[in-house]
Amino acid sequence: MNIRLENLTVNFDDRFQLDEINWQLDDTQHWVITGTNGAGKSALAAILAGAGDIVSGSMSGVPAKVGLVSFEAQAELIERERKKDDADIMDVISEGTPVHEILHEGDRNPVLIQQLVSMFKLESLLDRAFRKLSTGESRKVMLIRALASEPDLLVLDEPFDGLDAHTLEMLQQYLLSLVETVPMILVLNRFDEFPDFITHIAYVDQGRLQHQIDRHDSQAYNELYHLLHLKTTELQVPPTDSDTALPPLDPTQPLVRLNKINVTYDGHRIIDSLDWTIEPNQHWQLSGPNGSGKTCLLSLITGDHPQCYVNDIFVFGFQRGNGESIWQIKQFIGYVSTALQWEYKVGTGLRNVIISGFYDSIGLYTKATDRQKQIADQWLALLGMSDRADTPFNKLSYGDQRLLLIARAMVKHPPLLILDEPCLGLDDMNRQLVLALIEKICAASETAVLYVNHHAEDKIKGIDHYLALEKREPDSSQ
Structure with a gap:
């Protein structure tokens, strides 16, 4: 046969x-x-x-x-x-x-x-x-x-x-x-x-x-x-730690509002008059080819782009340019990217990697509370990694590291979770692992997810808002 x-x-x-x-x-x-x-x-x-x-x-x-x-x-x-x-x-x-x-x-x-x-x-x-x-x-x-x-x-x-x-x-x-x-x-x-x-x-x-x-x-x-x-699994996204809970936001206000955004490099317009609003609990997929401005747009939201102060940007209750600090903005954002994974080269155990998300640190340098340990163990159970709580992070496969970093970013239940090309560098199996976790987060948390990738057609269940950027060619007349 x-x-x-x-x-x-x-x-x-x-x-x-x-x-x-x-x-x-x-x-x-x-x-x-x-x-x-x-x-x-x-x-x-x-x-x-x-x-x-x-x-x-x-x-x-x-x-x-x-x-x-x-x-x-x-x-x-x-x-x-x-x-x-x-x-x-x-x-x-x-x-x-x-x-x-x-x-x-x-x-x-x-x-x-x-x-x-x-x-x-x-x-x-x-x-x-x-x-x-x-x-x-x-x-x-x-x-x-x-x-x-x-x-x-x-x-x-x-x-x-x-x-x-x-x-x-x-x-x-x-x-x-x-x-x-x-x-x-x-x-x-x-x-x-x-x-x-x-x-x-x-x-x-x-x-x-x-x-x-x-x-x-x-x-x-x-x-x-x-x-x-x-x-x-019927396990749900674990709760956060009430002792380290983020300041409440006004639920009637958007998380992010960009009004007629313009970004220019060396005379070349990367983003031109873009309007975009992210409401609480809205899940977005941001896509576009290399050079279309995806990373630039993210850095405007996080406050890492110098042109965020010359644009009309409202984030987490702050109108940019009115004296707020970058840390007042970033406390409301969970962020995962390939660059972060490159930086997170420590031998910290998996439980402590998740707990480090409470402190936005690479590695854990603060004594964890019993409640934080309990929450971290619930995340490990969700990921199917309970038996590896003390395994060093740098001993994990590349795909498992990515899953842990998403859990680390989510542990505070930030109003906005930004996943910048989370499947970059992953084989197909690990890609589906990451997408399954994102689906779980979209379905069972109060965090708005911003999923960034190259392909608009690569959809995730639970994400129903889409923004596709196009690469702008330089104006030959200039």
Whole structure:
């Protein structure tokens, strides 16, 4: 068996679409498909059993006998049974098809069916109507049907859901006995349910196959674990420390208001008559090519640009140029950039890196309070790094460092969090880790997020305001 999906786009009744799937599987591999709810995991598994309409691309090498267990297949069988109840026409009440008939439908091994019925302890249910079974009982019937078909490929979508502990252990042992003869694809949400025999993992997000990793690639495996943790954890953004809380702002005033902003370098107009207002709790994406003025615009907000005093700029209750200090402005801003990461080259433990955000310091030079330690530990839990609280920051991967610096910037719950090209220098997996954390912040905090990147189309869930700058060419007449 050598299954190949090449640039495959599949439509599911206009409700969902898998886009440009490239995937290759052979008979020595056992895969888990994982991802968040609605990502397309079940759809990817189902196309191997013939579901969906191919829009473009190709699929080859799928064996004729595919054993499928899924909630959708289970629902279809139940619906089929309901349609058999023709009580409105017939003067009888249909009891539905008994379990033993359901099990023996099609080309299935009767001896194996008997063995599996005994193993799943379904003997007492063989004469009961299938549609009168409980969820767990009907799931067992679906498993027996798939296994007794002696498939060349076994596709199991959340096979462990609804099973009691004894049945779960028994099923896992049975699947283990098939490892040498039947390639398997399991759809699972929980990492702790991955069987030991799984060799590869496919991560699906928004209808696309985003990552394919070898189970034994420990770094890639850990990164995927963190990504799913951030995507699926119910943990919320931790609170701030009331003892170091920022001064309150007037909620009726914007955080930032730029009025007809002009910035000129050497006679060349970089920004021309720009109006921009950022309201509290508004999330913005700022994009544009190199030289379009993104960094310049940020430095006007933070007060680091010399021309901020000759422009009409209102930030955090201050009209620039009226005697306010730069630190009065910056206390309300959390800032993360590649440049900051270059500077943060210290051996401080991860807990202390987060706590340093209370003091805007690189490293921690003040004794932390118990409350600050507690908040830092809550951030580590959110990031899936609780077991690394004392690990030196400079021992982390580049992507994990970026996550820690975002947590450090957020620990005070600043009214404005500026993320300046936060994905710069990251591989695709770490990029998605960072974007997942930004989504979490957008959804669960009172901080306005300003996300800066090159690509306007690279959208983040929760960000619904956009400002795209264009590079201005020098005036040749000057």
